[in-house]
Amino acid sequence: MTGVDILGYSAGAITSLTFLPQVIKTWKEKSAKDISLLMFVIAAVNEVMWIVYGALLNNWVIILTNAIVLAMSLTMIYLKFRYK
């Protein structure tokens, strides 16, 4: 594995966790007024596209990374409706 590969995998790992602080904050504070529902709907649809793309290329890194972000996006959509 080259240094470029390691950078790519590290970046991918961090990408998959990007939404986590927002999920934790909204969950704890029970307030989602300032959150854009559209952003997380676009993100969820987009991640389904990436998962299909990963499946067509048989690339599990793309599939798994985007499955994690999809789960967090759906959680944010749920929290937005619950705590709007």
Add this chain to the structure above:
Amino acid sequence: MTGVDILGYSAGAITSLTFLPQVIKTWKEKSAKDISLLMFVIAAVNEVMWIVYGALLNNWVIILTNAIVLAMSLTMIYLKFRYK
């Protein structure tokens, strides 16, 4: 260009615009209390990693997509400090 390529480019184009509805909402409503600063700081650092990765691979799709998301993440960080 195959159907798989078209799906990948379409997914990438949508990814680059994911944060836009949040930027517009926060800009209009002048309220960012519910926004996670940490999420956008992680996103910004992560996009710099992706831009370096894209530069090392000489891949302009990766560079440009992440430069757009980086600009929106930095805008959200600014809005978070301005309208906390």
